[in-house]
Amino acid sequence: MASESGISPPPLHPLVQPLAFLLGTWRGEGEGGFPTIQAFNYGEQIQLSHWGKPVIGYTQKTWKASSGEPMHAESGYWRPKPDGSIEVIIAQSTCLAEVQKGTFDEQSKTVSLKSAMIGNATKVNEIWRNFEVSNDELMYTVSMATSSHALQPHLRATLKKL
Template sequence: MDEDKERFSAIHPAVAPLSYLLGKWKGEGEGGYPTINSFRYGEELHFSHPAPGKPVIAYSHKTWKLDSGMPMHSESGYWRPKPDGSIEVVIAQSTGLAEVLKGTHSAEDKLIKLQSQVVANASKVREISRVYEMVNGELHYVVQMATNLAALQPHLKAVLKKLP
C-alpha cells in the first residue's frame, strides 16, 4: 500500500524541471494597453500536478481589484512540459477567449517563454506572449498582447510570492 502511495505521489520526470512552480503564488500586478486605462490588481496563481503518472501541470489564475476585492479575471488550463525543454500550454479565460501556446522552459534559468499558436474566440486579440521567470525566489511574469488595433506590446506584469 505504501509503495502505491509513493508511486502516485512522485513527480513525473517531464514535470520535475518545473516543480519549483508547484503550489500557490500571490501578489500584485499592473496592466495597461493603448486602448484601455492602466490598472493595478491582486492575483493568485495555483500550479498543481494532479496526475503524477502524466506529464501535466494544472494551472489556475484569478485576479481582483485591490481596493474592493471584487473579482476581475480568471483563467485555467494545463501546461505540458517536454523533456527536450519545449512546453505546450492551453488556457481558457473567463472572457471566453482560449489560448494554445508553445514555447520553451529552462530549469537552470527558471525561465519559461510562451508564444500563442492559436487565440480562439477573440474578436480583437490576435497574438499573446507570456514570460515567467524566477527572480530572487519570486515569480515574475509579463504578458504581451497584439490586437487588431495595436502591435505586440506589454499588457500585464506581476510579481508573486509563494504561499507556505
C-alpha cells in the same frame, strides 16, 4: 508528506520535474494597461499543481487592488516535453482560448510562451507570456497584439510563494 486530506501527493512525473520550481500557490500584485483601456492595479493568485501525470494544472484569478472585486480568471494545462519545449492551453473567463508553445529552462527558472492559436470573440491576435522564478518570487509579463495594435506590454506582476 501527507496533505490535509491525509493522502500523500504522487511523485512528480519525470517530465514535470524540471518545472518543479513553478509548483505551488503564488499570490501578489500586478499592473496592467493597453491603449484601449485605462491602466489598472490588481491582486492575483496563481496555482500550479500536479497529480503524477506529465502535465501541470494551472488556475489564476485576479481582483481589483482597491476593492477586492473579482476581475479575471483563467485555467488550463501546461505540458512539458523532453526536448525543453512546452505546450500550454489556457481558457479565460472572457471566452478567449489560447494554445501556446514555448520553452523552459530549469537552470534559469524561466518559461517563455508565444501563442500558436487564439480562439476568441474579441480581436486578440497574439499573446506572449514570460515567467521567471527567483528565490520565492514568481515574476511574469504578458504582451498582447490586437487587430488594431501591435504586440506590446499588457500585464506584469510579482507574486510570492505561499
